[in-house]
Amino acid sequence: MNRDLREFRRLERLCLEQAALSTxxxxxxxxxxxxxxxxxxxxxxxxxxxxxxxxxxxxxxLKRAPLAWRVGARS
Known part of the structure; x- marks a missing residue:
């Protein structure tokens, strides 16, 4: 599970970096x-x-509390 977590976080960073470079x-x-x-x-x-x-x-x-607020705001 820890390995999956690290991989998803790595992919998130990679996508954000590539998005910043994308034209x-x-x-x-x-x-x-x-x-x-x-x-x-x-x-x-x-x-x-x-x-x-x-x-x-x-x-x-505390980490989950703001997430619940953001999800409700999107609806």
Whole structure:
């Protein structure tokens, strides 16, 4: 699971870097969408992993709180 998380984060960074370099709007938009999907997949993996302690659990809860707010704003 940790390996998958690292891979999704790496792909997210790669897509964001390539989007910044892209001169075509369609390519940039596609790369940004893929980066967003990779971020969502990585966050889902992080949410499934058990917290390592009370502090880690609080950090995970704080990470998820803004995400729920952003998702509601898109609707």
């Amino acid at each position: 075509m709007d369609l390519a940039r938009t596609g790369l940004l969408k893929v980066a967003d999907d990779c971020r969502a997949a990585a966050e889902a993996i992080e949410a499934r992993s058990p917290p390592r302690g009370a502090f880690a659990g609080a950090v995970q809860a």
